[in-house]
Amino acid sequence: MIPDLQNIDLSHNNITGSIPSSLAELASLQSINLDVNSFSGSLPDGLSRLANLTNIHFRNNTLSGSIPTAWANMSSIQGIYLSNNNLSGPFPTVVTQIKSLQNLYLDNNKFNGVLPTNLGDAVSLVQLNLKENALLGGIPASIGNLTKLTSLTLSKQMLNGTIPEQIYSLTKLHTLDLSNNRFTGQISSNIGNLVNLHRLNLGRNSLAGPIPDQLAQLTKLESLTLNYNLLNGRFPSITAPSNLGYCYMTPNQFQSCPDPSVTENPNSLAFQCSIDCITKTTKTKNNANRTWVGYSSLLVIISSLVLFL
Numbered sequence: 001m002i003p004d005l006q007n008i009d010l011s012h013n014n015i016t017g018s019i020p021s022s023l024a025e026l027a028s029l030q031s032i033n034l035d036v037n038s039f040s041g042s043l044p045d046g047l048s049r050l051a052n053l054t055n056i057h058f059r060n061n062t063l064s065g066s067i068p069t070a071w072a073n074m075s076s077i078q079g080i081y082l083s084n085n086n087l088s089g090p091f092p093t094v095v096t097q098i099k100s101l102q103n104l105y106l107d108n109n110k111f112n113g114v115l116p117t118n119l120g121d122a123v124s125l126v127q128l129n130l131k132e133n134a135l136l137g138g139i140p141a142s143i144g145n146l147t148k149l150t151s152l153t154l155s156k157q158m159l160n161g162t163i164p165e166q167i168y169s170l171t172k173l174h175t176l177d178l179s180n181n182r183f184t185g186q187i188s189s190n191i192g193n194l195v196n197l198h199r200l201n202l203g204r205n206s207l208a209g210p211i212p213d214q215l216a217q218l219t220k221l222e223s224l225t226l227n228y229n230l231l232n233g234r235f236p237s238i239t240a241p242s243n244l245g246y247c248y249m250t251p252n253q254f255q256s257c258p259d260p261s262v263t264e265n266p267n268s269l270a271f272q273c274s275i276d277c278i279t280k281t282t283k284t285k286n287n288a289n290r291t292w293v294g295y296s297s298l299l300v301i302i303s304s305l306v307l308f309l
Helices: 021-025 045-049 069-073 093-097 141-145 165-169 189-193 213-217 278-308
Strands: 007-009 016-018 031-033 038-041 055-057 062-065 079-081 086-090 103-105 110-114 127-129 134-137 151-153 158-162 175-177 182-184 199-201 223-225 230-234 246-248 253-256
Touching: 021 045, 045 069, 069 093, 141 165, 165 189, 189 213
Parallel strands: 007 031, 016 038, 031 055, 038 062, 055 079, 062 086, 079 103, 086 110, 103 127, 110 134, 127 151, 134 158, 151 175, 158 182, 175 199, 199 223, 223 246, 230 253
Antiparallel strands: none
């Protein structure tokens, strides 16, 4: 072993087998990158003894098990990147004990169960990505303690309940993705607090009620996705963010659209987003029904005349 080795990068190879426990002997190691290989087996406990280790990159392998409890002793670790593996079991609460942890990527694994109530203990987190696991239940209120978060991705789970008000206090967020879950309730007017948002995705849930006018306060938005919900009421007559490049709203259940003076204004959100209004859809369906009734009556009259003759 090379005692003074600080960085290892063996990514994008076809290395198989387990991650060697002898890595724990590299006392000066600061970063290890084994991304995109075929490593299997469990995560080595011994890495917790590396006092200078700041980043672990083990993405895109076939690692199994969970995060060792010994990793709670890591005093310098800033980034743990374990995306696209076969890690499983309950959410690893050990990560809430790593006070130096800034970036945690556990997306595309098989973690299950509920998010721990003490999730907010990981107060240094800047980026948290748990996308595509099997997590369920609600988002704990302690999420509001993660005031340094710039990116929160909890999409493609079975999370439910209402979106906690504490999320709207995370004013440093650039990305908020809660899509493809089972959230209910309304979008809070406090969403206007998230003034640094660039990307908001709440699509494919069961959110209801109106879109709050406070959405207009998100002037940095570049992408807005609220599709496949139960949003209703009048579509808001608000101005679209100047940098908005992507907006997806359909289908929902808006009862009415803004006046033409709004919908025909290129600066309005209504102009830039595809919206469906029940009044228009219903009118079309009613017209079709009336047409069918008319044809049915005509057929009855013709049939009667034929029989009479």
